[in-house]
Amino acid sequence: xxxxxxxxxWDAIDKALxxxxxxxxPKHYGTLISYMLGGPDPLDGISVYDVQEPRPHWHFVxxxxxxxxxxxxxxxxxxxxxxxxxxxxxxxxxxxxxPAWAHNLLQNMGxxxxxxxxxxxxxxxxxxxxPICLGSDTLLTALAFTNDPELGLLxxxxxxxxxxxxxxxxxxxxxxxxxxxxxxxxxxGADYLPYFITDLTRPSVLSREKVAAAVEEGSEKEGSSTGFxxxxxxxxxxxxxxMFRSAAHTLQLGAKQAKIIGKLxxxxxxxxxxxxxVGPEIRVVFEPGITSELDIQxxxxxxxxxxxxxxxxxxxxxxxxxxxxxxAFKGLTIQILKTHIKxxxxxxxxxxx
Numbered sequence: 524x525x526x527x528x529x530x531x532x533w534d535a536i537d538k539a540l541x542x543x544x545x546x547x548x549p550k551h552y553g554t555l556i557s558y559m560l561g562g563p564d565p566l567d568g569i570s571v572y573d574v575q576e577p578r579p580h581w582h583f584v585x586x587x588x589x590x591x592x593x594x595x596x597x598x599x600x601x602x603x604x605x606x607x608x609x610x611x612x613x614x615x616x617x618x619x620x621x622p623a624w625a626h627n628l629l630q631n632m633g634x635x636x637x638x639x640x641x642x643x644x645x646x647x648x649x650x651x652x653x654p655i656c657l658g659s660d661t662l663l664t665a666l667a668f669t670n671d672p673e674l675g676l677l678x679x680x681x682x683x684x685x686x687x688x689x690x691x692x693x694x695x696x697x698x699x700x701x702x703x704x705x706x707x708x709x710x711x712g713a714d715y716l717p718y719f720i721t722d723l724t725r726p727s728v729l730s731r732e733k734v735a736a737a738v739e740e741g742s743e744k745e746g747s748s749t750g751f752x753x754x755x756x757x758x759x760x761x762x763x764x765x766m767f768r769s770a771a772h773t774l775q776l777g778a779k780q781a782k783i784i785g786k787l788x789x790x791x792x793x794x795x796x797x798x799x800x801v802g803p804e805i806r807v808v809f810e811p812g813i814t815s816e817l818d819i820q821x822x823x824x825x826x827x828x829x830x831x832x833x834x835x836x837x838x839x840x841x842x843x844x845x846x847x848x849x850x851a852f853k854g855l856t857i858q859i860l861k862t863h864i865k866x867x868x869x870x871x872x873x874x875x876x
Contacts, residue, residue, distance in 0.1 A: 532602055533567075533591040535679035540584060543673055544572050549584075552626060558637065565633035567591055571621045574611075577717040581621040583610040584674075585629055588636065590681040602682035604642045608632060609671045609688045613722040624656050632689065643668045643687055646705045646748070648697055652864055653872070655691045661723040663691035667705050672718050691721040695729050699738045702786045704748035711737035747790030750799060754780050756860055757802025759824055771848070771856045772817075774807065774824070776800075778842045778876030779862035785840035792833045815851035826852075844876040 540549070549570040556562030566587035574582050589602035596603065612625050636642060647668040654661050666689050674686035690709075692700070699708045709719065712728030728734045756777030776784065784800065791798040792811045800807045805824065812827035819825075828836070832851045839847050839857070846858045861876035 528592045529680075530592060531680040532589055533586060535677060536584070536586060536589075536591075536607065539674060539677050540570065540572070544574075547572055550621065558633075564630045565637045566630055569626055569629055573614075578720065579614040580718075580720045581612045581614060581625070583608075583612070583621065583625060583629060584686070585609070585633070587633060589679070589684040594681045596682075598682065600682055602679050602684045604636060605683065606643060606685050606687045608643070609674060609686050611688065611690070611718055611720040613720050613724075622656075628655060629689075643689075645670050645685075645687060648692070648700050648705055650697060655721075656723055659723055661691070662693045662725075662727060663721065663723060664694050665692045665697040666690065667692045667696075667700060667709065669706065669709055669719060688719055690716070690719040691723070693727040693729075695727050698783055698786075699729060699742075701749045701752075701783055702747050702790050703738055703742040703745065707741050707745075708734075708738060711741075742790060746794030746796065747787050749787055750791070750797065751801060752780065752784065752787065752798070753801045754784075755803060756780075756862065757800050757805060757807065759805045759807070761819065762854060771854050772819070773856045773858055775858045775860055776840070777862040778844060778859050779864075781840045781859050782842050785837035788828070788833050788837050788840075792828050793830065815849075817852055817855060842875050 549572050551568055551570045553568040554562055554564045554566065558565040566585050568586040570584045570586070572582040572584075574580050585608045588604045588607050590596065608629060610625060610629060612621070632643075645668055649666045651665050653664055655663050655666065668687050668689055671686040671688040676683060676685050696708060709716065711734045712731070715728050715731060715734070729738065754777055756775060758775045760773040760775070762772045787798050788809060792809055795811050797811075798809045800809075805822065807824045807826065810825065810827045812829055814827070815829050815832045816827040817825070818827075829851070832849055835849055836857075840859070844859055844861050846856055848856050859876065861874055863871045864873040864875070865871055
């Protein structure tokens with residue numbers, strides 16, 4: 524006789540949700556074929572609740588980032604990746620079913636985590652490179668992650684997990700989070716983002732004078748909390764010495780992130796903090812220093828910058844295809860490449876630079 528698999532992790536999530544919504548049976552959307560067996564969706568299920576306060580919205584809760592069945596990982600403290608995602612989406616008039624695009628978005632988050640091994644934590648953000656709802660004219664083109672306002676930490680037989688809420692943000696809100704921090708921006712805009720409900724029709728909270736002022740003051744006083752930034756166009760080409768001359772080293776960056784990198788250098792280096800850019804095959808670490816120095820290692824390039832060089836470099840980092848050098852780094856060329864934004868089918872829909 525085969526022993527049935529435990530559902531202790533799943534049951535613990537169900538119990539937490541029954542406590543929050545004692546009088547509501549959720550709409551549950553399960554996965555027919557598990558991801559491990561070749562199915563397309565990594566999450567085992569998504570439950571959705573119809574909520575009226577503080578405004579009508581759908582409350583999505585995932586099942587699958589944590590260990591839902593038997594304990595398999597060696598980490599006894601945390602269940603699976605240690606979290607489940609939630610997503611609160613404003614209801615449109617007369618909507619009887621939660622929209623399918625939100626399910627697809629959450630499953631895409633599952634694919635990202637399962638395929639990359641990267642996890643989400645409160646304070647994280649993610650650029651979607653386009654509308655979070657494909658085909659819509661929403662200004663929300665990125666996602667921020669914070670604590671769900673009603674679901675907190677949960678202890679399960681398989682370890683602890685936390686409910687992390689994903690919320691849609693605009694491009695300028697993303698930039699504000701990068702040059703300051705996610706929680707600061709969300710807290711400053713909380714009056715206009717009740718329960719951090721995603722509303723596809725909303726404008727940027729930075730259109731509110733007090734929010735924009737809080738971001739300016741916070742970033743100036745505290746600097747940037749962004750210590751790492753991924754750039755898929757980041758690359759390094761070492762110069763080769765010839766008989767009569769040597770070619771310059773070349774640092775390549777994508778135009779899409781050039782301007783924000785310049786702002787981050789000001790918000791990090793001028794506050795005495797490092798900034799690390801991570802690419803497919805190389806890491807570039809910018810460090811504060813009294814003088815400017817270049818240190819070339821096998822998998823890491825270290826650039827120590829003085830204040831004057833930080834200012835010059837940040838001014839040059841613009842979203843335009845270009846090449847330039849800096850007086851402090853003779854033999855180094857910095858090249859900004861065009862960035863091609865592609866849709867889900869790989870077609871170029873927008874070019875920056």
